[in-house]
Amino acid sequence: MAIVRSAMGKSVDMSALVSKNEKVRAVGNVKNLNARGDTIDAFGKVVKPVTEKVNNAYSKTVGNRSAQPTRPKPRIQADAAPKPTIDLAELTPEELELEESIEDDLEVEKIKQEELKKALKKK
Numbered sequence: 001m002a003i004v005r006s007a008m009g010k011s012v013d014m015s016a017l018v019s020k021n022e023k024v025r026a027v028g029n030v031k032n033l034n035a036r037g038d039t040i041d042a043f044g045k046v047v048k049p050v051t052e053k054v055n056n057a058y059s060k061t062v063g064n065r066s067a068q069p070t071r072p073k074p075r076i077q078a079d080a081a082p083k084p085t086i087d088l089a090e091l092t093p094e095e096l097e098l099e100e101s102i103e104d105d106l107e108v109e110k111i112k113q114e115e116l117k118k119a120l121k122k123k
Contacts, residue, residue, distance in 0.1 A: 073120075074113060 001014035022036045025044060034040050037050035088096065 074116065 001018065003011050003013050006012055018035070022034065023044070024035055025040065026033045026035045032039055032041070032047075034044070034046070037053070038046045039048040039053070041047050086099065088099070091099065
């Protein structure tokens with residue numbers, strides 16, 4: 001802060017004035033505060049420091065995981081119903097190719113889910 005001139009022409013060092021009076025009860029319509037913002041009791045002793053208040057407010061918003069945007073977690077389905085059996089002799093060559101690629105795709109998806117679980121556990 002700076003040194004300012006009062007209406008009477010005197011120089012006033014504002015930073016010295018603030019540091020000198022930071023433990024004094026504040027004047028205003030908020031009860032039980034000192035000039036720093038600490039909550040004080042009737043005797044002027046600090047009950048709850050301003051840093052604790054700020055940390056609590058910060059943890060309620062930023063520290064809270066529900067306040068952070070997250071991607072929806074993929075649902076892993078358990079083997080609820082047995083896989084239907086298909087007679088491969090009745091399938092055309094195109095259908096056989098599709099059947100084989102589906103099994104590969106399922107295996108790739110399982111690997112992706114496992115890697116995603118590992119990455120989430122590391123965080």
